[in-house]
Amino acid sequence: MVENYAVLPCNGLDKCAGAISRELAIKLCESAKNEIICPVFYRVAEAKYNKIACERTLLVIDGCPTRCASKLAAEKKLKTSRKITITEEAKNRNIELANNLRLGENENKLIDMILAELSDAGGKNAQSSDKVQFPNEFEYITYQKDKFIFRLPKNAGFFFNENDCWAYVIGNRARIGVTDFVQKSLSDILYFFPPDIGAKIDQFGEAGSVESAKAVVELISPVSGKVVAINEALEQKPELINENPYESGWIAELELADFEEDKQLLIGCDKYFEIMKKKVDEFNV
Amino acid sequence: MSKKMKIVPCSGIGKVYGLIAREAVLKVVHELCPEKSETVCLGYIVTGDKEVKEKMEGRECITVDGCPKMCASKNVSIAGGVVKEEVKVMDTVKEIKSKNYGTATRLEADGEAVVNAIAAKIAGKIA
Numbered sequence: 001m002v003e004n005y006a007v008l009p010c011n012g013l014d015k016c017a018g019a020i021s022r023e024l025a026i027k028l029c030e031s032a033k034n035e036i037i038c039p040v041f042y043r044v045a046e047a048k049y050n051k052i053a054c055e056r057t058l059l060v061i062d063g064c065p066t067r068c069a070s071k072l073a074a075e076k077k078l079k080t081s082r083k084i085t086i087t088e089e090a091k092n093r094n095i096e097l098a099n100n101l102r103l104g105e106n107e108n109k110l111i112d113m114i115l116a117e118l119s120d121a122g123g124k125n126a127q128s129s130d131k132v133q134f135p136n137e138f139e140y141i142t143y144q145k146d147k148f149i150f151r152l153p154k155n156a157g158f159f160f161n162e163n164d165c166w167a168y169v170i171g172n173r174a175r176i177g178v179t180d181f182v183q184k185s186l187s188d189i190l191y192f193f194p195p196d197i198g199a200k201i202d203q204f205g206e207a208g209s210v211e212s213a214k215a216v217v218e219l220i221s222p223v224s225g226k227v228v229a230i231n232e233a234l235e236q237k238p239e240l241i242n243e244n245p246y247e248s249g250w251i252a253e254l255e256l257a258d259f260e261e262d263k264q265l266l267i268g269c270d271k272y273f274e275i276m277k278k279k280v281d282e283f284n285v
Numbered sequence: 286m287s288k289k290m291k292i293v294p295c296s297g298i299g300k301v302y303g304l305i306a307r308e309a310v311l312k313v314v315h316e317l318c319p320e321k322s323e324t325v326c327l328g329y330i331v332t333g334d335k336e337v338k339e340k341m342e343g344r345e346c347i348t349v350d351g352c353p354k355m356c357a358s359k360n361v362s363i364a365g366g367v368v369k370e371e372v373k374v375m376d377t378v379k380e381i382k383s384k385n386y387g388t389a390t391r392l393e394a395d396g397e398a399v400v401n402a403i404a405a406k407i408a409g410k411i412a
Binding site for chain 1 (some may be wrong): 294296298299307310311315324325326327328329331334354356357359360374389390406
């Protein structure tokens, strides 16, 4: 079980996801040496919690996309090591939450699943910041023009910019890469120039580039943050981007600086799909 | 805009009296007076978001606090709500004396009794 966390949940009063957030936080603190931070009292009297918030690894649990707990952590300038948003966790696990504040079978199942995942991560997470496990496969919608098929992942957590780059966000980490439109426009990718690990990248800043015989394309990062990993496999096999730019062809992982702000300038799958279709129709791939 | 009375408990994390406040409010808004009352999440109120400020501005509220820090009452006022009634869990606890109300996560029978008594008082103020 994770230990030595400071757990900052949302208040969790008027929504089922909030009630789950609260219950999860309480269970984490009942079963291990973690400490809970009351989100209301911390805002008005921070002295009580400042020490544990700064000295321990901070786990922020939001119930819904309003993300009250995350906003509080940002306001207090806390270094968040891991973020959990219950509605996203439920969606990722295909669990439908009831419209009820009393937790039922599904809600308790979700709590147990998250607890088990945190337990698996265990002390490793507590010591080495947060290592996020990104999925290896996604579900796609497609658009075909002539013989070319353009895929777009429809999973929750994917965000796009109009520069044909994507970010897949889990907690305070994101993987970034280029879309099928880029790789098909470039044709066979020959070189991959990664960003430097540790580099701080602004939203819409350059995060590496890819090159084919046709052109060089910069990856315009959809999110801001620090580069914590690059896809080393691409250095030997840049063609992985052609094979699947969302899975084996991802480019870098970032520790997010302020995703809530970045998100305001990003678009979801449906909207980007329309943009991509228009580009495909206008461009002779 | 909803004309229901807003009942706002303190966050209720970490203390049994906070849990009592929370449970009493949920009992009022979901069981005793669902047509006349609703709750607003205090954690959301304290974010100071424009949307929640508009929701609270000038609206009559009943606050329910578990301890003397009075987080609910203070923050509802800061958000522009009009605190019509301050309910203090400790006032009812003094009436139903017990050595075992439960814990921050689970109420015992005496804790439930306090919840029911507070909920009845609040419902009486709304009706």
